[in-house]
Amino acid sequence: xxxxxxxxxxxxxxxxxxxxxxxxxxxxxxxxxxxxxxxxxxxxxxxxxxxxxxxxxxxxxxxxxxxxxxxxxxxxxxxxxxxxxxxxxxxxxxxxxxxxxxxxxxxxxxxxxxxxxxxxxxxxxxxxxxxxxxxxxxxxxxxxxxxxxxxxxxxxxxxxxxxxxxxxxxxxxxxxxxxxxxxxxxxxxxxxxxxxxxxxxxxxxxxxx
Amino acid sequence: xxxxxxxxxxxxxxxxxxxxxxxxxxxxxxxxxxxxxxxxxxxxxxxxxxxxxxxxxxxxxxxxxxxxxxxxxxxxxxxxxxxxxxxxxxxxxxxxxxxxxxxxxxxxxxxxxxxxxxxxxxxxxxxxxxxxxxxxxxxxxxxxxxxxxxxxxxxxxxxxxxxxxxxxxxxxxxxxxxxxxxxxxxxxxxxxxxxxxxxxxxxxxxxxx
Amino acid sequence: xxxxxxxxxxxxxxxxxxxxxxxxxxxxxxxxxxxxxxxxxxxxxxxxxxxxxxxxxxxxxxxxxxxxxxxxxxxxxxxxxxxxxxxxxxxxxxxxxxxxxxxxxxxxxxxxxxxxxxxxxxxxxxxxxxxxxxxxxxxxxxxxxxxxxxxxxxxxxxxxxxxxxxxxxxxxxxxxxxxxxxxxxxxxxxxxxxxxxxxxxxxxxxxxx
Amino acid sequence: xxxxxxxxxxxxxxxxxxxxxxxxxxxxxxxxxxxxxxxxxxxxxxxxxxxxxxxxxxxxxxxxxxxxxxxxxxxxxxxxxxxxxxxxxxxxxxxxxxxxxxxxxxxxxxxxxxxxxxxxxxxxxxxxxxxxxxxxxxxxxxxxxxxxxxxxxxxxxxxxxxxxxxxxxxxxxxxxxxxxxxxxxxxxxxxxxxxxxxxxxxxxxxxxx
Numbered sequence: 001x002x003x004x005x006x007x008x009x010x011x012x013x014x015x016x017x018x019x020x021x022x023x024x025x026x027x028x029x030x031x032x033x034x035x036x037x038x039x040x041x042x043x044x045x046x047x048x049x050x051x052x053x054x055x056x057x058x059x060x061x062x063x064x065x066x067x068x069x070x071x072x073x074x075x076x077x078x079x080x081x082x083x084x085x086x087x088x089x090x091x092x093x094x095x096x097x098x099x100x101x102x103x104x105x106x107x108x109x110x111x112x113x114x115x116x117x118x119x120x121x122x123x124x125x126x127x128x129x130x131x132x133x134x135x136x137x138x139x140x141x142x143x144x145x146x147x148x149x150x151x152x153x154x155x156x157x158x159x160x161x162x163x164x165x166x167x168x169x170x171x172x173x174x175x176x177x178x179x180x181x182x183x184x185x186x187x188x189x190x191x192x193x194x195x196x197x198x199x200x201x202x203x204x205x206x207x208x209x
Numbered sequence: 210x211x212x213x214x215x216x217x218x219x220x221x222x223x224x225x226x227x228x229x230x231x232x233x234x235x236x237x238x239x240x241x242x243x244x245x246x247x248x249x250x251x252x253x254x255x256x257x258x259x260x261x262x263x264x265x266x267x268x269x270x271x272x273x274x275x276x277x278x279x280x281x282x283x284x285x286x287x288x289x290x291x292x293x294x295x296x297x298x299x300x301x302x303x304x305x306x307x308x309x310x311x312x313x314x315x316x317x318x319x320x321x322x323x324x325x326x327x328x329x330x331x332x333x334x335x336x337x338x339x340x341x342x343x344x345x346x347x348x349x350x351x352x353x354x355x356x357x358x359x360x361x362x363x364x365x366x367x368x369x370x371x372x373x374x375x376x377x378x379x380x381x382x383x384x385x386x387x388x389x390x391x392x393x394x395x396x397x398x399x400x401x402x403x404x405x406x407x408x409x410x411x412x413x414x415x416x417x418x
Numbered sequence: 419x420x421x422x423x424x425x426x427x428x429x430x431x432x433x434x435x436x437x438x439x440x441x442x443x444x445x446x447x448x449x450x451x452x453x454x455x456x457x458x459x460x461x462x463x464x465x466x467x468x469x470x471x472x473x474x475x476x477x478x479x480x481x482x483x484x485x486x487x488x489x490x491x492x493x494x495x496x497x498x499x500x501x502x503x504x505x506x507x508x509x510x511x512x513x514x515x516x517x518x519x520x521x522x523x524x525x526x527x528x529x530x531x532x533x534x535x536x537x538x539x540x541x542x543x544x545x546x547x548x549x550x551x552x553x554x555x556x557x558x559x560x561x562x563x564x565x566x567x568x569x570x571x572x573x574x575x576x577x578x579x580x581x582x583x584x585x586x587x588x589x590x591x592x593x594x595x596x597x598x599x600x601x602x603x604x605x606x607x608x609x610x611x612x613x614x615x616x617x618x619x620x621x622x623x624x625x626x627x
Numbered sequence: 628x629x630x631x632x633x634x635x636x637x638x639x640x641x642x643x644x645x646x647x648x649x650x651x652x653x654x655x656x657x658x659x660x661x662x663x664x665x666x667x668x669x670x671x672x673x674x675x676x677x678x679x680x681x682x683x684x685x686x687x688x689x690x691x692x693x694x695x696x697x698x699x700x701x702x703x704x705x706x707x708x709x710x711x712x713x714x715x716x717x718x719x720x721x722x723x724x725x726x727x728x729x730x731x732x733x734x735x736x737x738x739x740x741x742x743x744x745x746x747x748x749x750x751x752x753x754x755x756x757x758x759x760x761x762x763x764x765x766x767x768x769x770x771x772x773x774x775x776x777x778x779x780x781x782x783x784x785x786x787x788x789x790x791x792x793x794x795x796x797x798x799x800x801x802x803x804x805x806x807x808x809x810x811x812x813x814x815x816x817x818x819x820x821x822x823x824x825x826x827x828x829x830x831x832x833x834x835x836x
């Protein structure tokens with residue numbers, strides 16, 4: 001039976017909840033055929049997350065990993081295409097650490113491309129009526145770090161065999177007091193649609209391989 | 210028993226569906242205590258909509274009217290505060306008529322303020338976790354015309370006693386091929402949340418009077 | 419000889435400079451044919467500005483008034499079309515007064531339309547390569563109040579005979595530390611282009627009458 | 628004497644002018660101390676630009692290269708941090724070629740980081756009052772290709788020793804008929820300020836090495 005790891009993050013910055021943590025909890029209710037699913041919430045910590053992830057991978061040896069993170073301010077699902085070997089934090093992480101222009105892995109490759117079926121997932125989600133784009137930057141915060149590390153371990157250790165990162169928008173209830181410079185609420189996406197998106201991404205990932 | 214009229218619009222411009230038409234259909238399944246509810250879909254026609262609305266009002270003599278329209282590109286519910294006595298259309302209406310700088314009512318007042326409990330509705334929706342703002346312009350298209358006419362007839366005829374206009378965002382499935390200038394999908398709001406918003410607006414309107 | 423009053427505002431909120439104050443200073447160097455030009459910087463005070471404006475009008479009895487204000491976050495020149503009889507302040511004014519849903523003039527008309535040649539100015543500015551839109555809301559802060567009062571006194575006293583309001587964007591140097599929710603700088607317009615815009619607006623206003 | 632190559636692009640897509648071509652022309656009037664400056668306008672052609680660039684580099688053997696491109700819709704100067712080894716074009720290039728998910732260099736590294744003094748340039752421009760951000764994606768069009776190729780040749784051939792890419796916004800006159808989804812003009816930056824920015828970038832690059 002194939003093993004799939006799906007991760008979210010704990011809240012960070014000024015936000016009290018992180019939609020990806022809520023999604024991970026919701027996925028505990030789900031069953032996926034012929035697949036053993038592992039669900040984890042990662043710390044928003046540049047330093048801790050590497051060890052955390054490495055131990056998870058060594059324990060589980062997942063065939064697939066799908067990492068979820070929050071990208072507040074975006075309107076739809078963002079399928080990340082590439083992770084780069086740099087950390088440059090706009091705000092401190094949850095351990096109050098704020099790396100500036102540091103590599104994630106000394107002498108690691110400059111970047112890794114997602115090994116998820118990025119375009120197939122894009123078309124699938126759009127066909128299902130879910131606003132989605134491919135993003136060419138996962139930022140330089142812990143999200144990009146996790147994506148980079150997951151692809152790095154995939155490259156070096158062989159597991160997870162396929163991996164990638166998905167950014168999700170705020171939930172509607174998170175933006176009632178968040179406004180754009182033109183006085184509009186920041187964009188959001190409902191829990192139901194986010195969950196549906198993640199389910200389709202999992203399904204498409206399992207199907208393709 | 211109090212009489213409440215809720216209206217939406219048919220699709221217009223390049224959009225094949227109008228969320229407000231879908232909402233009006235969904236409201237047919239709803240019951241509101243001690244209230245007779247009337248549901249109508251208005252033509253997106255500067256010329257026809259006046260007669261259409263006037264006949265509705267004369268027939269129903271509603272106590273309240275809540276008019277719904279689509280404001281594509283906005284992220285949340287917009288409670289309109291004011292309607293102005295001018296039509297200035299960026300695109301032709303569904304009868305291919307495009308008025309430029311014409312009054313809605315010759316010698317009518319320059320503007321009317323919504324007589325719905327605008328601020329109470331704002332707080333209610335935000336408390337319920339629904340992204341909402343008060344908007345100070347309903348545009349100069351058929352939406353603003355309907356809001357103006359409804360307040361004009363309220364002023365002149367006494368019915369609807371209380372009336373106002375609510376703009377809603379696109380549904381998610383409408384924006385999968387609509388992008389901002391920075392390559393993001395346009396913002397959207399789910400059908401479920403839009404319906405919930407309209408139900409709260411109706412409830413709050415009935416409560417306040 | 420025709421008399422033209424042009425006003426700007428002092429800084430407010432968190433901004434240390436107000437582009438319109440800088441523009442008013444720059445206009446002191448300018449000459450306009452056959453026109454006596456009066457230049458004033460208004461207080462950002464809901465209460466003081468009425469008396470200030472009334473005394474100016476009584477003293478000067480201007481034929482035209484063009485009022486300038488800052489609309490941070492907008493990308494181009496906004497020619498305001500309409501002022502509404504309400505004050506509803508998102509932040510306190512410079513006297514720490516924050517009116518909520520109060521009329522500007524008790525029993526005044528609900529709104530006034532600009533009596534500047536709005537569309538002609540729009541086309542002129544666009545032809546000159548200056549990003550410009552017509553705006554249907556001047557907000558509900560001191561800007562809208564000044565526009566309303568100017569049109570109100572025009573209506574009641576006959577002077578200024580023609581008047582209206584223009585919103586301008588931030589200067590570039592003001593947005594180096596102001597960012598949109600997607601991490602872009604807020605939009606801005608250079609002093610040179612703003613000054614050129616104001617000169618064209620003055621010229622077109624004088625020409626049309 | 629140090630040799631510096633600065634490149635722009637010809638217009639592409641629906642735009643009749645490309646600000647970077649105009650900037651390259653303007654730089655012909657400039658002198659920079661102790662530096663031989665070479666100015667070139669590149670074809671917007673995925674296929675031609677590689678040969679074009681390689682021949683330029685072989686002929687000039689530049690110490691520094693600064694490549695300029697248009698990023699319509701952005702508000703300020705974008706200093707690109709990273710180029711990735713992929714072409715994925717949203718619109719065809721000027722030779723009507725539209726690569727989808729193809730590598731720029733078969734077996735090339737996944738990405739290269741700019742070797743310009745990215746952060747120093749950022750602080751310099753902001754200190755000078757010029758809206759600027761560091762961008763983590765140069766897109767996947769010919770701009771990213773040129774940045775990648777320039778860093779690739781730098782890596783393989785040793786020239787240009789230092790290189791990077793700068794995206795500039797539209798000029799104001801380009802956006803008079805371009806509007807955001809909320810009806811605002813797209814953001815822009817004046818020619819004067821763009822030229823000033825490029826001059827500072829050149830100066831800082833020369834200073835740092």
